[in-house]
Amino acid sequence: MGSSILLGIFWHFIGATSAACFYAPMKKVTNWSWETMWAVAGIFSWILLPWSISYWLLPDFWAYYGSFSSSILLPVFLFGAMWGIGNVGYGLTMRYLGMSMGIGVAIGITLIIGTLMTPILQGRFGELLASSGGQMTLIGVVVAVIGVAIVSYAGLLKEKVLGVTTEEFNLKKGLALAIMxxxxxxxxxxxxxxxxxxxxxxxxLGVDPLYVALPSYVVIMGGGAIINLSFCIIRLKTRPELSFKADMSVVKSLLFSNILFSAIGGIMWYLQFFFYAWGHANVPAEYGFMSWMLHMSFYVLCGGIVGLVLKEWNNTGTKPTRVLVIGCLIIVLAANIVGLGMAN
Known part of the structure; x- marks a missing residue:
């Protein structure tokens, strides 16, 4: 396996680690609605960081974006908005299915679709099936989905042992939302x-290969920001129990700490895609679509590891933990299979 491919897999792992940990500082936010916290974190992750980093990277910020026609920018923006809708639906999926089943179904589907639809739409899927390297990468995708399913099953076992229940459990509605x-x-x-x-x-323009994807985040995350911020604003305006003004009226020390922890969470959220760009830059161009599979499977892997480190699996018995470890090892195996396929 080439050093560049190994480096790409490593950076995808680092990005996924940031994704798995980003909510930790946001748990320290108190006396704020989720909508206010998410909006403040989003301002940092979807707007301030993409714009400031791109402004620093590009020799002429405005000329760069002005050089593209709407036929290039609009699909990028709309796909970003599409991803933003998925973010909003993610929380609702957890509400109706619970964490484990919701994560398993939603991430399993997005892993498959996000990975395979690109070569299908490009008319390259047949080429992948015909080459040994392509066949191996596709096997890696299947193994990754199996690993995600096993980790999700471990989470389900954990919830049963701890007596965690989903108050609004609705299989039909939850599955529909998870698929969406x-x-x-x-x-x-x-x-x-x-x-x-x-x-x-x-x-x-001379931007380092590691950073060439970052300027596109201004447009991609702009689409996602409009969806997420609109959702938060509508909720804050229409739900009588929510009030942005009240959230901002807490004592100054608490206001400062809430903004700080929300900002840290937002920065960590952005960093997942910062390192995603680094990983993507080290993946062979013909296998660029595999970046999504690596990111999403590593996200599940890192979530399991973080849970073990934070002792969330203590007192759950040996079976849930054993199943979790098996699932994590299978995801690691999937990454190795994909890496060997790309090197073939």
Whole structure:
């Protein structure tokens, strides 16, 4: 396996680790509605960081974006908005299915769709089936989905042991939302593929290959920001129990700490895609679609590892933990299979 491919897998793992940990600082936010916390974190992750980093990278920020026609920018933006809808639906999926089943269904679907739809739409799926390297990467996708399913099953066992129940459990509604969430969350993968001309333009301007995808995040995350912020604003305006003004009226020390922890969470959220860009840059171009599979499967893997480190699996018995470890090992195996396929 080439050093570049190993580096790509490593950076995808680092990005997924950031994704798995981003909510930890946000748990320290108190006396704020979820909508206010999510909006403040989003301002950092979807707007401030993408814009400031792109402004720093590009020799002429406005000229760069002005050089693209609407036929290039609009699909990138709309796929970003599609991904934003998936983000909103993710929370509702957890409400109706619970964490384990919701994560398993939603991430399993987005992993498959986000990974395979790109080569299918590009008319390259047949080529993958015909080559040994392509066959191996596709086997890796299947193994990754199996690993995600096993980790989700471990979570289900954990919830049963701890007596965790989903008050609003609704299998029919939850599965429908999970499928919708899985499909729409794959918008990020589609957006990255649609933004290839933007990556190439950034490279032609002398931007380091590790960073060429970052300027496209201004457009991609702009689409996601509009959906997420609109959702939060509508909720804050229409729900009588919510009030942005009341959230901002807490004592100054608490206001400062809430903004700080929300900002840290938002920064960590952005960093998952910062390192996603690094990983993507080290994946062979013909296998660029595999970046999404690596990111999403590592997200589940890192979530399991973080749970073990934080002792969330203590007092659950040996079976849930054993199943979790098996699932995590299978995800690691999937990453190795994909890496060997890309190197073939």
């Amino acid at each position: 969430c899985g499909i729409f969350s794959a918008g990020m993968s589609f957006a990255m593929s649609a933004a290839t001309p933007m990556h190439e333009a950034a490279a032609s």
